[in-house]
Amino acid sequence: MNGSLHLWLIPLLPFAGFVINGTLGRRLPKALVTTIALLAPLGSFLVVLGESFGVSSASFPVTETLPFPWISAGKLRIDFSFVFDQLTLIMLLVITGVGLLIHIYSAGYMEHEEGYWRYFAYLNLFLFFMTVLVLAGNALLMFVGWEGVGLASYLLIGFWFQKTSAADAGKKAFIVNRIGDFGFLIGLFFLLANFGTLTFSELSTKLAANPAWTGGVLTAIALCLLVGATGKSAQLPLYVWLPDAMEGPTPVSALIHAATMVTAGIYMIARTHFLFDRSPFALSVVAIVGAATALFAATIGLVQTDIKRVLAYSTVSQLGYMFLGCGVAAYSAAIFHLMTHAFFKALLFLAAGSVIHALGGEQDLRKMGGLRKKLPVTFWTMTMAVFAIAGFFPFAGFFSKDAILYAAFTQGGLGTVVWFVGLVTALLTSFYMFRLWYLAFFGESRSADIHPHESPWSMLGPLVILAVLSVCGGWIGAGRFGAFLAPAVGTKTAEAASGNLELILSVLAVGVAALGWLIADRLYRRSPKSPARLAAAVPAAYNVLVHKYYVDEIYNFFIVKPLLLLSKFVLEWVVDVAILGGAAWLLGGIATLGGAILQRWQSGNLRSYAAWLALGAAALLLFVLLPWTSLLAGIGIHVGMVTH
Amino acid sequence: MNSEFVQMLQQDVPLSWYLMLSAVLFSLGIVGFLIKRNLITVFMSIELMLNAVNLSFVTFAHQWHAVKGQIFVFFVMMVAAAEAAVGLAIIIAVFRARATLAVDRIDLMKL
Numbered sequence: 086m087n088g089s090l091h092l093w094l095i096p097l098l099p100f101a102g103f104v105i106n107g108t109l110g111r112r113l114p115k116a117l118v119t120t121i122a123l124l125a126p127l128g129s130f131l132v133v134l135g136e137s138f139g140v141s142s143a144s145f146p147v148t149e150t151l152p153f154p155w156i157s158a159g160k161l162r163i164d165f166s167f168v169f170d171q172l173t174l175i176m177l178l179v180i181t182g183v184g185l186l187i188h189i190y191s192a193g194y195m196e197h198e199e200g201y202w203r204y205f206a207y208l209n210l211f212l213f214f215m216t217v218l219v220l221a222g223n224a225l226l227m228f229v230g231w232e233g234v235g236l237a238s239y240l241l242i243g244f245w246f247q248k249t250s251a252a253d254a255g256k257k258a259f260i261v262n263r264i265g266d267f268g269f270l271i272g273l274f275f276l277l278a279n280f281g282t283l284t285f286s287e288l289s290t291k292l293a294a295n296p297a298w299t300g301g302v303l304t305a306i307a308l309c310l311l312v313g314a315t316g317k318s319a320q321l322p323l324y325v326w327l328p329d330a331m332e333g334p335t336p337v338s339a340l341i342h343a344a345t346m347v348t349a350g351i352y353m354i355a356r357t358h359f360l361f362d363r364s365p366f367a368l369s370v371v372a373i374v375g376a377a378t379a380l381f382a383a384t385i386g387l388v389q390t391d392i393k394r395v396l397a398y399s400t401v402s403q404l405g406y407m408f409l410g411c412g413v414a415a416y417s418a419a420i421f422h423l424m425t426h427a428f429f430k431a432l433l434f435l436a437a438g439s440v441i442h443a444l445g446g447e448q449d450l451r452k453m454g455g456l457r458k459k460l461p462v463t464f465w466t467m468t469m470a471v472f473a474i475a476g477f478f479p480f481a482g483f484f485s486k487d488a489i490l491y492a493a494f495t496q497g498g499l500g501t502v503v504w505f506v507g508l509v510t511a512l513l514t515s516f517y518m519f520r521l522w523y524l525a526f527f528g529e530s531r532s533a534d535i536h537p538h539e540s541p542w543s544m545l546g547p548l549v550i551l552a553v554l555s556v557c558g559g560w561i562g563a564g565r566f567g568a569f570l571a572p573a574v575g576t577k578t579a580e581a582a583s584g585n586l587e588l589i590l591s592v593l594a595v596g597v598a599a600l601g602w603l604i605a606d607r608l609y610r611r612s613p614k615s616p617a618r619l620a621a622a623v624p625a626a627y628n629v630l631v632h633k634y635y636v637d638e639i640y641n642f643f644i645v646k647p648l649l650l651l652s653k654f655v656l657e658w659v660v661d662v663a664i665l666g667g668a669a670w671l672l673g674g675i676a677t678l679g680g681a682i683l684q685r686w687q688s689g690n691l692r693s694y695a696a697w698l699a700l701g702a703a704a705l706l707l708f709v710l711l712p713w714t715s716l717l718a719g720i721g722i723h724v725g726m727v728t729h
Numbered sequence: 730m731n732s733e734f735v736q737m738l739q740q741d742v743p744l745s746w747y748l749m750l751s752a753v754l755f756s757l758g759i760v761g762f763l764i765k766r767n768l769i770t771v772f773m774s775i776e777l778m779l780n781a782v783n784l785s786f787v788t789f790a791h792q793w794h795a796v797k798g799q800i801f802v803f804f805v806m807m808v809a810a811a812e813a814a815v816g817l818a819i820i821i822a823v824f825r826a827r828a829t830l831a832v833d834r835i836d837l838m839k840l
Contacts, residue, residue, distance in 0.1 A: 689836035691771075695762055 090136050092149045092167040092220060095177065098128040099212035106209065110202025119192050122205035126188050126212055130181035137174055145572060146170035146286070148222055156225070163283060166222035172573035175420060176219040176352055179427045183344045184212050186547035190435050191336040193543035194442060204244060204334065211237035215345055219352060224273050224283040227353070231269065231317065234346045235262045241341060242333040251332040258326040265316015265323050269353075272309030275302065289359045299363045307360050307367035310353065311374070318350030320408055321378045324401045325637060331393040335438030338393060343400050343434050344427035351407040351423055355416040355574050362414060362575065369499055372412020376503040376510075379405030381634070383513035387520070388620075388630045391448050392437050395521050399474070400430055402510060406489055409507055413500050415492030416574035417567035421559075422485035428558045429473035429482055432551035436467035439544055440525060443537040450521060455530040459537045462545045464526050466552040471522045473555040475515035475598045478591070484559030486511065487591050488567075494590060508597055515601025523609035747788040754781035768820050768830040772813075779809050 102125030110118050140147065150166035157163075188208060195204050214237055218230025235258075243255030273283060279302050280288055292298060314320070319327035330342045341347070354361060354371065361368050379402045386398035403426050410419030441448055443460055457464045473480035476487070490511075493504040539545070608616050620627040629635070688694075758778030765771050783802045790798025824830055 691832040691835065692763055699759055699763065 090140065090147055090149065090169060091132065092136075092147075092169055094132045095129045095181070095220065096213050096216040098132075099125040099209040099216065101125065102209035103206050103213060106202050107206035110206055113202065115201060118202045118205055122209060123185075123188050123192065125209050126181055126185040129177075129212065129216065130185050133174070133177045133181050136169065137178065140169075146173075148286070150222070160281065161277070163223060163225055165226065166284070167220040168222035168285065169220065170573045171570050172352075172355060172420065173219050175424060175570070177216065179424055180212070180215050180219065180345050183427050183431050183551075184215075184340060186550055187336050187340040187344075187431065187435070190339075190438070190544050190547040191334075193541045194336050194438055195334060198334075200244070204241075207237055207240045207244070208337070208340070211241065211341060211346070215349075218349055222284060222286070224276060224285070224357075227356070228266075228269065228273060231313075231349060231353075232266065234341070234349065235259060235266070235317070238262075238330070238341050238346055241337040242330045244334055244337070245332070248332070254326075254329040254332040258330050261323050261326040262316045265313045268309045268312025268316070270313075272306050272313065275306045275309060279306070285356060288357075292359050292363060300366065303360055304364040304367050307357075307364045308370065310357060310360070311367065311371055314350030314353055314408075315374060316350075317353075318347050318404045318408070319401050320350070320374050320405060321381060324378060324382065325640060327401055328394055328397040328633070331391070331397050335393065335434060335441060338397070339431045339434030339438065342397065343430040347400065347404055348407070348423045348427070351404070351411060351419055354408075354411045355420055358411075358414075358416050358574050361411070368412050368414060370412075371408055372493075372499060372503050375405045375408025375410070375412050376506040377405070378402065379409060379510040380506050380513070381405075383510045383517065385630060385633050386517045387513060388627065389517075390450050392440065392450050392453070392521065392525065393434070393448055395450070395517060396430070396433050396437060399433075399514065399517065402514060403430065403474070406486065406507065406510070409493060409503050410489035412503065413489075413493045413496045414575075415489060417570040418485065418488035418492050418563055420570060420574065421563055421566045422482075422489055425473070425481035425485040425555075425558045428551055428554040429470040429480075432466060432470040432548060432555050433474065435544070435548055435551065436463050436470060439463040439540045439548065440467075442540050442544070447532070450524040452532040453525045453530075454528045455526070456537060457526040460526075460539050462539060462548065466545075466548040467522070467526070469552040469555045471518045473558075475518050475601065476511055476594055477598055478595055479556075479560070481555050481557070481559035483591075483595070484563055487587075487594055488563030490594055491563075491587055491590050495586070508594065511594055512597045512601045515598040516605050519602045519605035520609050523605060527610055528613060744788060744792055748785055751781045751785040751788065754778075754784065766831045766833060768823065768832055768835070771832060772816055772820065776809060776813070779805055 102121050105121050106113075106118055113121075147169040148166055149169075150164045154162050155165035188205075191204065191208065195201055198204065211234060214230045214233025216230075218227055218234060221227035221230055239255045239259040242258050243252050245251045246255075276283055276288065280291055282288060282291075316323045327342055327347065331338055333342070361371065382398045382401035382405060386395050386402060389395045389398060403422070407419040407422050407426070410416070410422060440453065440456060440460065440463060443456070443463070444453065447453070469480070473482040476483045486507075490504055490507050493500045493507060608619070632638070686697075755778050758774045758776075758781060761774030761777065762771055765774065783805055786798040786802050786805070790796065790802075820830065823835060827835060829835070
């Protein structure tokens with residue numbers, strides 16, 4: 086409490102791990118690489134834990150700033166500052182806690198991989214940037230972390246860069262994110278132009294001092310920030326990179342593309358909630374984007390056959406839920422869902438990874454089946470996660486999902502619409518999760534030549550811990566969670582709930598989840614032939630879903646192809662080859678020609694040099710002795726008498 | 730006698746004569762430097778130019794009763810001596826290597 090909190094330790098430890106493993110890892114023994122890689126998140130986690138117990142939340146927010154400015158230009162002054170408040174605390178606990186578990190898991194999962202050290206170096210680098218992102222006291226430092234996690238994500242998606250699809254997926258993630266980042270950056274410029282500062286606390290104070298400011302520029306800023314958030318958090322229309330990101334190692338999908346990095350957009354909106362609160366229009370857009378994404382991705386998830394892709398679309402859908410929560414100004418509910426989602430989605434991915442590991446790399450659900458007996462620990466932990474994400478009482482997902490739906494419903498108007506969309510999504514979510522569950526673990530094995538084996542304990546340990554969190558993570562309750570977060574994200578969450586309405590809505594949500602389970606049970610356990618018949622009955626709808634609404638094809642045709650053509654014909658041939666190349670060629674030609682002429686001067690003959698020397702001396706003498714002033718005064722008259 | 734001679738020089742030989750002699754010597758040095766092919770002759774031409782300058786130094790020193798110019802002459806002579814030592818050594822080395830002292834054939838540095 087007194088003195089420094091040493092916040093800088095939290096990002097610095099993973100950074101040290103990155104530097105050591107990144108530079109020396111190739112030569113270090115594997116055990117040492119693992120130790121270093123695991124100590125980094127462990128240290129950060131312990132620091133965060135120590136601070137969460139050692140600091141009374143009354144003293145929040147705690148700011149730690151470097152004593153000299155980071156950027157100083159004219160009136161602009163940006164400090165290198167970390168801020169620690171309730172929101173940061175929750176995020177850091179999730180990031181370092183889940184991050185630690187996934188590091189442990191990775192040690193088992195990646196054991197036989199080439200480039201083991203490289204993997205852990207990247208993973209530590211990711212933790213470094215992610216903690217910078219959430220600790221940042223101003224939007225610019227946040228942007229640094231924002232870009233950094235994008236870099237780490239790119240590196241890890243393309244970890245198996247020998248595989249073309251993985252390398253392409255990495256590029257796709259990076260480029261799509263750049264589009265979002267562009268929006269973010271424009272938003273920052275707007276902020277600077279209108280407020281002259283990027284520090285969150287100053288912005289919030291300025292807005293609080295002027296309650297009349299609403300809409301207008303604030304809407305523009307909020308929408309720009311939203312574009313950034315849709316890129317990082319894989320929302321419509323920029324979600325396309327996340328399903329492809331599944332090319333990366335499974336623990337990476339769990340950490341970066343489910344639990345932490347993709348939630349940065351939600352964190353950013355919660356952090357700048359004071360802007361969004363002043364712009365009802367921007368909030369509505371957030372809610373609509375979130376609801377649309379939730380439903381859209383859930384429908385795609387219904388028919389995917391790759392176990393990781395199902396989870397990826399599920400992640401997009403759940404992120405849409407969080408946006409939906411932000412859009413109805415229920416920031417604490419959104420963060421609550423972020424936290425529980427981090428637990429159960431990380432668990433789902435890790436369990437899926439355990440299944441894939443057991444089957445020797447098989448990811449196709451159609452070739453699984455009957456794994457319940459062979460992978461008991463994986464099965465039971467995955468079951469916890471499935472129940473949690475489906476939203477059954479008393480699992481974690483129930484509480485957070487319920488809080489968002491409740492907040493949406495009580496808002497009325499648009500809120501009711503998004504509530505209904507959320508409810509339908511909950512049905513779909515429950516269905517596709519139980520579909521996955523049945524396909525993978527029940528029935529008979531659908532491929533004969535696979536002999537599954539349970540994963541080592543370094544992988545099962547994290548599964549068990551996450552399973553416990555997936556069950557208990559929501560028990561704190563949305564009300565208490567919201568009250569804890571209130572100083573950081575505002576008190577707009579309606580906690581004074583009328584008991585009956587909340588109960589009815591909860592029962593409705595659980596009922597919908599049960600319905601989804603029931604349908605999945607009918608289709609995939611009782612009569613395994615029926616899904617194929619169903620697909621055959623409505624081929625058009627089925628094809629659209631299997632092809633993910635042809636979004637990739639549409640983007641490819643309308644955006645990627647024209648851009649590539651433009652790049653090739655205009656930018657490459659006209660600008661690069663003709664204009665720039667021509668200019669370079671011209672300048673080079675002039676220099677060569679000049680050189681060829683002046684070369685003759687350097688004859689190598691001593692006497693010619695001497696002659697030039699003498700001539701030069703004579704010219705100099707002439708220059709000094711000529712009466713220039715009088716010459717200039719009357720050129721024609723004095724020329725005759727210059728040489729004495 | 731000696732001082733009378735000096736006086737006579739002062740009276741009878743004006744300053745401009747000395748300077749003209751100096752200029753003529755210097756010009757001869759330049760011409761020799763430019764037109765002679767033999768490296769040793771070129772070298773001697775340089776010495777000639779140096780001494781032409783020395784002459785004008787002494788002349789002015791005498792004219793203005795200042796000793797600085799004469800001191801400068803000593804410096805020039807010293808440098809010239811050192812230069813002669815180095816220069817002659819180079820000439821010997823060049824001759825040993827190329828068996829010629831014609832300046833227009835010593836052009837190995839040419840592009």
